Amino acid sequence: MTSKDCTVKNIERIVLNIPFHPRCERVKELRVFGWSVVELCRVTLSSGVVGVGETLPNYTFRRSTDELFNKVIGHNLFDHLWDDTLGAGLQMALFDAAGKHLGIPCHRLLGIQYRDACPVSWWAQDMPPEEWAAEAVAAIEHGFTTMKVKARPWFDPDQQMEAVSAVIPPHFKMDMDFNGLLLGPDLAAPLISRLEDKYPNLAIVESPIPQADVAGNAALRRKIRSPISMHFGSPPIMTAIREGVCDGFVISGGANQVKKQGVLAEHADMPFWLQLVGTGLTTMFSVHQGAVLSQARWPAIPCINIYSHPLVRDLQVKGGHIEVPQEPGLGIELDPDAVERFRVDPDFQKPVQRQIHTLLWPDGRKSHYATGVYRDQFLAGKLPGFLPGVSLDARLDDGSDEFDREYREHFGE
Structure with a gap:
């Protein structure tokens, strides 16, 4: 094993759209709908070792771009292992590859194990x-x-x-x-x-x-x-x-x-x-x-x-x-069937659905919104919060004539 074996030879990006669990799908589509999009980073070393990481491009602290891929390709992975600017997916893949290359779990690269x-x-x-x-x-x-x-x-x-x-x-x-x-x-x-x-x-x-x-x-x-x-x-x-x-x-x-x-x-x-x-x-x-x-x-x-x-x-x-x-x-085994099942085109854009958010006040009043902008009103103290009996009815466009009629009634075209 030589230092040349640690050279990053290739990086592949695989874009997935993983459905939310049916149990919580409605609220996730309302609040964090972009989190279903996952980018896998697959790093291959000159030795043939492959490391895998992931990024949520609509949430994670930084996305791993092609420019960042090029920054690492052709270089020793240990020169970039601790570089947070690489983004979540690429950095994770480098740690995975480094551990596999050395035959040790990632936590031994991170420090001394404290808990089991x-x-x-x-x-x-x-x-x-x-x-x-x-x-x-x-x-x-x-x-x-x-x-x-x-x-x-x-x-x-x-x-x-x-x-x-x-x-x-x-x-x-x-x-x-x-x-x-x-x-x-x-x-x-x-x-x-x-x-x-x-x-x-x-x-x-x-x-x-x-x-x-x-x-x-x-x-x-x-x-x-x-x-x-x-x-x-x-x-x-x-x-x-x-x-x-x-x-x-x-x-x-x-x-x-x-x-x-x-x-x-x-x-x-x-x-x-x-x-x-x-x-x-x-x-x-x-x-x-x-x-x-x-x-x-x-x-x-x-x-x-x-x-x-x-x-x-x-x-x-x-x-x-x-x-x-x-x-x-x-120390994980990626499920290749799941990866292929959820794989989408590299330029995949998740469609945005219309929404109706209805605040149900304890005194029977109703306030309608097309998005979750009411959060800012609560945070600014413009709406009274945490009232006994207050509730929210938030719905996604189900394609029905009834939803379309109600949406147009509240918000116009």
Whole structure:
């Protein structure tokens, strides 16, 4: 084995359109419809070793372009392994190829193994109470013990948590992500306190109010019992630690950034979860990273449960954890039949469907929107949020005359 064997000979891009799971398809098409598009990067070395990675071009921190491919082709892969500017798919494929070339799992390239299995969470967006409950049941059936949910001001969180609590065991935990939509401690403190008192399964609250509100977050943390999680870097990390605005972090990005932020969190003795979104490939790369970062003890958020197929074989979650692979590279087996089944043209553009969003206010009023623009109105404090009994009816164009008539009635042509 020589250094020439490590030269990147070729890179292939394969574009897939993976259907969302029928259980959550409606809300995913409404909220993150572009996430079904996945770009595989297949890197071939001069030695014949092949590494595979993936990018969600409509979400991941950076897309791996042809220009970036050309930057790596003809060069030793170890010269570029830690370059986050390559994008998620290419960097992941290089790590996979490097591990296979050396005959070691990716986590040995990332650091010293700290844990044998990594915690992982189910993910659900804003849904009616019965759909959150169905997601929780599915999570339990698939071996998960935690579910992170998107709490939104157009739903009543008490009704949602009540529905979930009726179907989950005491050990199953719920993490609620408000994305700042509780606005300030005046609204956040009493609402979260009520949920804490009523639902012992509530675990972590993420970004309950805008993260830039340093004083507000510090005050809120003193008023509630639940740990607060915030995205690393906002406010600046030393401000967050010094002012005590949160109990832990959400960490994402390229391998170099994740490593640096994870080590800093370790020095601060603050836990975090990894939020690297994708199919089974990204999920397992996240496991390798979590294996070497001691404070990655909060359940990671890979969002793998939103897809109808994980793209890999034999991915198992047991007791809310995924075992850290010891096989070379990512330690996964890509399902070639699934890849071919979901493969689309390189210039594939997913068609946009018309939508009708109807806010159902507790007093019987209805407000209609053609998109989810009402989120900005809630975030700006122009609409009252989290009212008891509030709900949302959001629908996609089903091709029926009835939908067309209603759409034109509300929004014109």
